[in-house]
Amino acid sequence: MVMPAYGSGAQPTVWQPVNLDELQALKNELSGKYYFAAGTTLLRTQWEGGLVPVPEHMISLARIPDASGVYVDGDDLVIGALTRLSHCATDVLLQQLPILQSAMNAIAAPSIRNLATIGGNIVSGVGDSIPALLVYDAQLYWLTDNGMEMRSLSSWLNGGRDGSRNPNDVLMRIHIPMENTPLPDANSEQTAVAREISFYRKLGRRETFTASLVTIAFHGEVDIDGHWIKIAIAAGGGSGMAMRLTESEKLLLGGETSVMQASSLAASVMAEFVTYSDAFATEEYRKQTAGNMLGAGLWEALRS
Template sequence: MEMNIETNRGPELFPRKVWEPANAEEAMMIKRQYGDNAVFVAGGTLLRTQWESGIVNRHEHFIRLDTIADLCGIGESDQHIEIGALTRLRECGTDATIAHHGATLYESCRHIAAPSIRNQATIGGNISSAVGDAIPALLVHNASLRWVDIGSEVTTIEQDLVDWLETVKSGRKSSTAVLLAIRLEKQTSSLTTEATEQSVDHQQEITFFRKIGRREAFTPSLVTVAFRAKIDPLGYFSQVRIAAGGGSGIAMRLLTCEQLLEGHRYHAEMITSLAMLASEEFVTYSDPFASEQYRKQTAGNLLAAGLWETIHAQIERR
């Protein structure tokens, strides 16, 4: 097993070792050997903020994942897009396949933090944080995650994103798992600036992503929402997927809001109803930057405005 060990003697009071595994198996072997004294690192943007805020202590051993070639890149099949966990956010926000078949994720990756951060941060790191802005976009694409975990008897684990978020909320998130890849459902549509559409069995697919943040830097957003649905020529919705998140809260599907639209015909009063229902259903929190009520109301307003703008843009293109 060939690995490089580097020692960094900066202002720290003790040396730190950086391991460069050639594959996921080597990475897991190192983690198994050093346990809590070792941490996986790729872009490192989230880890730096956690150190600076005192959320986590600095580890003695860093296990680089960006040296593993198999964890990078974007591929596709007939129905899915698969993204390596170490693919940079910048690449996800410029890739033609994601733009064409995953516009919600495409838009989210173009609006996460500042360009300098997107050049370094990875899609896997954004997800593994459990509070990344890409998560609502992935939820509306029924995304699944592929993991490898030294604490599991199974070589790799496939898990729906929504199920993994439940393990995070319940405190059962594994600290020894490495995210390998993300798989999401393809849209049946082509990209326009903020929404998408294409006739498929007389239906069109519409999507949008909206975000409110304090500033364009490496700070958590206040609220993010994502929407995906099909609509037929008479204005009836089907396969509705709506999600909301933001800040340090766990993103969630808004199932009651989905039921409000599912199988029903679009009308102007639906916009007001969606805003009110989303503000009631969205589970969030208060902090020094925004109150719980503000986040709830903002989520409702973002969804209502996004749906109104998307529907009317569709009408104008006809």
């Protein structure tokens, strides 16, 4: 059995398993009296604010092989859950996902991004990477009590709403399907993609290192005739869970691109987005802001 790395007194004992078997054994032995740790940037903030207690044990995931880095696996682009945000922001492969790289650069300050991981940002349930990953149809691979299991990001988020998540599951990697959409030849039946329109926006209480009030992401594909053939829209922010805005997607899908769609999209988003009120902003403000940000982003993209 793996030995603890350190810990004494009021400080948690930190364990550093070196493979998945050791990790699974520790989960069973410690009986839920632990937190998983990677960059620990969020955990430290929560402890200092008294939001969560310091646990008896911490299980570091830093030595688990193949849990970090970015690579291609078949038709998927794979991101290890322990990959630092700063690495994600500059990785050459992730340049194919401009919305995600925009999100990485909008999270916290550079010093935090050098420590924090994409897995930690996701597992928080409210991370600013989540809207971007939603529009890319991200799939999450978890080490569960029954072995490795895959769930879509959308279904995992829904598990937070209905209480079906298992806190003992460990996020190991993120898979993003990479669709090959080159312009076809004249005899091809494949729909030609003439243009991609993507943008990401975050509104916070100040420029950096603060929880967002509203975060939005938009990814669309337009055919050579100027019609939308793919639309994905997501919104979140603050301590609210991000969501795909499927009704707003249907509003655009199949239609001809036009700057006139910006106002109707804004109104649809305001009606569909489910959010909350707190001391910093009302629910109505967040809904209106999400609609305005998406409408303005679409207007700017179509005008350019």
